[in-house]
Amino acid sequence: MITKDHSIAVPRPLGTAVERKRAFWSRHRREVLGGIVLLSPALLILTGLVIYPFVYAIWLSFSDKMVGTVAHFVGLKNFRYVITWPQFTAALYNTGVFTVVAVMCKFVLGMAVALVLNQQIRGRNFFRAFLLLPWVMPAFVVYLVWRWMYDPLQGLLNYAMLDLGLIQQPIAFLSTKETAMPSVIIAHVWRSFPFYAISFLAGMQTIPLELYEAAQVDGSSRWQQFRYITLPSLYHIIGVVVLLTTIWTANAFEPIYLLTGGGPSDATTVYTMLVYVMGMVNLRLGEAAAVSVLFLPLLIGLVLVVTGLLQRRNDNA
Amino acid sequence: MVHQPSGMTRRQFIATAALTSGAAAFGAFVAPALGQQPKLVYWAYQFLRSSDEARVNFAQEWAAKNKVEMQITLVPWKEFMTKITAAIQAQATPDIVESGGVELRALGQLLDVTDVYEKLEKEHGGWLGSSSLYMREPDGHVHHILYGLAGAVVIARKDLLAQAGFQKPPETWEEVLTQAKKAQQIPRVYGIGQPVSNQTDSNIWEIVMRGYGARLADEQGKKVVLGDYKREVWAFLDYFMEVWNAGVLPPGVTTWDNTMNNSTYQSGKAVFVWNAITISLWLQENNPDLLPKTAHYAFPAGPKGRVWDVGYASRSILKYTKYPDICKQFLLDSMDVKKMDQELSVSQWAPVLKSYLPFEVWNRTDYMKGLIELATKGNPEGYPDVFNDAWREQNTHTTISRLLQRLVVDKWDRDKAFAETLEVLNKIYGKYA
Numbered sequence: 001m002i003t004k005d006h007s008i009a010v011p012r013p014l015g016t017a018v019e020r021k022r023a024f025w026s027r028h029r030r031e032v033l034g035g036i037v038l039l040s041p042a043l044l045i046l047t048g049l050v051i052y053p054f055v056y057a058i059w060l061s062f063s064d065k066m067v068g069t070v071a072h073f074v075g076l077k078n079f080r081y082v083i084t085w086p087q088f089t090a091a092l093y094n095t096g097v098f099t100v101v102a103v104m105c106k107f108v109l110g111m112a113v114a115l116v117l118n119q120q121i122r123g124r125n126f127f128r129a130f131l132l133l134p135w136v137m138p139a140f141v142v143y144l145v146w147r148w149m150y151d152p153l154q155g156l157l158n159y160a161m162l163d164l165g166l167i168q169q170p171i172a173f174l175s176t177k178e179t180a181m182p183s184v185i186i187a188h189v190w191r192s193f194p195f196y197a198i199s200f201l202a203g204m205q206t207i208p209l210e211l212y213e214a215a216q217v218d219g220s221s222r223w224q225q226f227r228y229i230t231l232p233s234l235y236h237i238i239g240v241v242v243l244l245t246t247i248w249t250a251n252a253f254e255p256i257y258l259l260t261g262g263g264p265s266d267a268t269t270v271y272t273m274l275v276y277v278m279g280m281v282n283l284r285l286g287e288a289a290a291v292s293v294l295f296l297p298l299l300i301g302l303v304l305v306v307t308g309l310l311q312r313r314n315d316n317a
Numbered sequence: 318m319v320h321q322p323s324g325m326t327r328r329q330f331i332a333t334a335a336l337t338s339g340a341a342a343f344g345a346f347v348a349p350a351l352g353q354q355p356k357l358v359y360w361a362y363q364f365l366r367s368s369d370e371a372r373v374n375f376a377q378e379w380a381a382k383n384k385v386e387m388q389i390t391l392v393p394w395k396e397f398m399t400k401i402t403a404a405i406q407a408q409a410t411p412d413i414v415e416s417g418g419v420e421l422r423a424l425g426q427l428l429d430v431t432d433v434y435e436k437l438e439k440e441h442g443g444w445l446g447s448s449s450l451y452m453r454e455p456d457g458h459v460h461h462i463l464y465g466l467a468g469a470v471v472i473a474r475k476d477l478l479a480q481a482g483f484q485k486p487p488e489t490w491e492e493v494l495t496q497a498k499k500a501q502q503i504p505r506v507y508g509i510g511q512p513v514s515n516q517t518d519s520n521i522w523e524i525v526m527r528g529y530g531a532r533l534a535d536e537q538g539k540k541v542v543l544g545d546y547k548r549e550v551w552a553f554l555d556y557f558m559e560v561w562n563a564g565v566l567p568p569g570v571t572t573w574d575n576t577m578n579n580s581t582y583q584s585g586k587a588v589f590v591w592n593a594i595t596i597s598l599w600l601q602e603n604n605p606d607l608l609p610k611t612a613h614y615a616f617p618a619g620p621k622g623r624v625w626d627v628g629y630a631s632r633s634i635l636k637y638t639k640y641p642d643i644c645k646q647f648l649l650d651s652m653d654v655k656k657m658d659q660e661l662s663v664s665q666w667a668p669v670l671k672s673y674l675p676f677e678v679w680n681r682t683d684y685m686k687g688l689i690e691l692a693t694k695g696n697p698e699g700y701p702d703v704f705n706d707a708w709r710e711q712n713t714h715t716t717i718s719r720l721l722q723r724l725v726v727d728k729w730d731r732d733k734a735f736a737e738t739l740e741v742l743n744k745i746y747g748k749y750a
Contacts, residue, residue, distance in 0.1 A: 066424060067401075067402045067405050067406065067424055067426075068405040068406075068421075068424045068425065068426045069424060069425065081744065081748075084744070085741075085744070086737055086740065086741060151569065152567070152568040152569045153567055153568070153569065153581065153584075153586055154584065154586075169504075169568075170504065170568055171568075172568035172569040172571075172572075174569065174572045175568065175569040175570070175571040175572045176571075176726075177726055177727065180572070259572075260572045261514060261515045261516055261572060261574060262515050263514050263515045263571055263572045263722065263726075264514070264571035264572050264722055264726040265571070265719065265722040265723060265726040265727050266719075267726070277713070277714070279402075280398060280399045280402060281398065281713045282710050282713060282714075283398065283402060283420065283424065
């Protein structure tokens with residue numbers, strides 16, 4: 001190429017500074033960088049609120065951290081200590097029983113109530129709103145009321161049963177080994193089942209009525225309609241609700257703390273009670289973190305079982 | 318266009334601007350800070366309303382008088398450790414607290430207040446009873462200042478006991494059981510309203526056990542020796558099983574919380590409870606009919622002597638405070654004789670300083686008289702064991718109450734339950750050895 005001054009313009013060889021800059025800011029790179037910039041707030045939040053506390057809790061479990069002191073690495077010492085702690089096995093067993101039984105009861109009760117409230121009954125809207133009452137009340141209030149109802153000296157249940165002649169002696173519902181856990185589960189189910197009922201009810205209202213009409217024409221029974229239309233249609237809602245509440249129930253602290261304090265003996269001691277006593281009462285955060293970390297496989301196991309069951313059902317469908 | 322030079326060069330302009338900004342910043346931030354009052358955060362112990370109000374009112378008046386901004390928060394004992402734990406971890410601690418003196422001292426969180434301790438000792442003619450034992454550490458340092466002693470007394474329905482033919486207070490634990498069995502009127506009134514649960518009020522049973530001669534650890538508080546006291550423990554367990562089998566404990570005691578013995582007595586459903594005099598102060602305001610029927614006795618003795626634990630209430634300063642001298646002055650002024658005369662007349666505390674003994678309040682009622690007895694005759698918590706971190710941890714674990722629950726709830730045999738108790742104690746004491 002000849003320029004105005006008749007000199008020959010030599011094309012700039014590739015690799016000069018300008019070219020390199022252009023190559024660096026290629027479209028692909030710009031997109032990648034833009035993506036990183038857009039993702040960074042979410043990543044920062046995730047790191048700060050989820051990953052850091054999680055990793056820190058694991059680090060604590062390997063340390064001798066007490067409140068206000070500098071943590072030192074102690075290896076598996078905390079794990080050895082808590083595994084051989086007399087209440088640990090009981091806590092493991094009780095957490096499993098409490099979670100599985102409570103989730104099952106909440107599911108059945110929630111489904112039953114949702115089915116009733118999905119019918120054309122008088123005052124349906126009132127009952128739907130009323131249903132939420134246990135769920136919206138503060139847990140503290142709910143469990144203290146239940147505690148009073150169960151009380152053998154001044155409680156409503158014993159008064160009523162004694163008056164009706166159903167029992168001769170008051171029953172200490174929360175204080176015998178046989179009745180303590182069922183009593184705690186009943187109170188917890190009462191407080192928590194509305195979440196199931198409302199979620200299932202919301203799902204039921206999205207099921208087309210034509211499906212039921214067609215089933216009726218084909219002569220299917222109520223049970224068959226429930227089994228082959230309602231349940232499969234609620235499948236995804238059931239999955240989310242059961243998964244969430246399994247985690248919530250396994251981590252429940254208030255019902256045990258407020259109703260029994262883990263007693264009588266260790267009949268209702270769940271892992272959150274152990275964590276509370278070790279971390280908050282004895283101020284030994286390392287031991288408390290070790291209990292939490294040891295229970296992590298149980299929680300993950302429960303979640304995997306639930307998701308596995310749901311996945312299998314999904315594949316079959 | 319002709320450029321009109323201004324009267325200021327660029328350098329002059331920048332210098333002027335910088336000076337102006339500096340002055341503005343000083344005006345906006347620094348000057349108010351210089352004139353600002355010191356701000357103290359005070360976490361007061363919340364329990365008995367009249368006592369809480371007296372301390373809060375004093376703090377407010379003191380703050381106004383000393384030109385200090387005081388932020389006061391009432392914190393129930395049960396919530397204190399949770400809150401202070403979070404505050405320390407978040408590095409947002411209060412300046413002065415009224416709970417957890419021993420626990421926070423062990424964690425190295427408190428300011429040394431030995432000078433305050435010595436000044437008070439000199440000005441008030443000395444400390445009473447076990448007070449100094451709670452404050453003075455082996456190296457002579459002091460990190461918290463006691464303002465009250467407290468402990469359980471035997472609170473009893475003297476009307477029901479009189480009906481059953483008992484005019485004198487029980488001298489021994491055996492007598493308590495005898496009187497309880499005869500005076501109770503099941504199912505309306507039970508003999509002994511005391512928890513056997515996982516809550517700290519159940520530690521009364523450990524005090525009873527020490528009255529039977531058992532102790533948990535050696536003189537240094539390092540090595541568990543309970544295994545050497547099997548005979549004494551067995552004698553205590555015999556007594557407890559007699560109590561349990563006699564049906565004098567109300568149904569449900571194995572899950573009672575720390576309020577249940579109070580509410581059971583206050584509602585007239587127990588002959589005996591062992592509690593602080595808060596029950597009587599509550600009755601004074603809320604159930605005046607029951608108060609004249611109520612007697613207050615010293616703790617009974619076991620076969621090996623009387624053990625009567627005295628607890629404490631104290632103030633301490635967190636070491637992170639920006640105003641250590643002002644906080645120390647508050648601690649000193651809080652112990653003023655005139656102020657304490659008013660405060661102790663509406664509180665549940667026994668006196669800690671000798672200058673408080675002449676107060677008129679101690680002659681007012683029999684339960685206030687009992688507080689003087691408690692202050693002078695009571696022993697530090699855990700006696701004859703050493704009140705240290707290991708003892709405190711086994712205490713919050715309610716180790717002896719759990720031993721009892723293994724027998725009556727889980728139906729374990731004694732040897733198995735005792736072996737578990739020894740294992741737990743060894744694990745706890747082993748951490749602090």
